[in-house]
Amino acid sequence: MGREFVDLFERWAESYDETVHGVDEEYKEVFSNYNVILQAVANAAGGTVVEFGVGTGNLTSVLKAKGLRVTGVEPSGKMRLIAMEKHPDVPIIEGDFLDYPSIEGGVDTFVSTYAFHHLTDTEKKIAAKRYFESLNRGGKVVFADTMFIDDTAKQRMIKQAEKQEFFNLAQDLRTEYYTTIPVLSEIFREAGFDVEFTSLNPYVWLMSAVKKTQ
Structure with missing residues (x-):
């Protein structure tokens, strides 16, 4: 359920905001257009929102600015505390993509940035089915995440990272559960x-x- 990565985020919590804003050269391209990405997710969201992988609460800020009702879900205690300090008016609950609270009145949009890859493809299938069951009529899932057109493109990006001597990035791309667009498309269509x-x-x-409406 992605919990195997919680220790990473416990260690990353204090410097996460610096990383996403380009301080770390190795991950600068991964987080390029970061504010645009957050805004794109918020623009596509509507109604009652559940945000997975809240982290330090950056997407939460953009969702709130749009006037959306947000409930946050975050497995990392340290990340959760930072987000709660930024957003004392938002319920931010311990949980993950497969373990989240039921919301009175249902959910209109599930959102997330830079986090869904912490689930295996098998877990992604389970999650997609649960989201379909949890969403109100016409509801949607809006996720921004690292993914690839196909496995060849993924391997090319790993080799590019190694050529640039971005060995931490290359290792991340190998060991975390980054998927491809055809696989993710099939999971959600099914x-x-x-x-x-x-x-x-x-x-x-x-x-x-x-x-889809039935």
């Missing part, structure tokens, strides 16, 4: 969604999956 993908930087794509 669960009952219409799916679209939009490229936001060389690593990150926006997935918008709308629940």
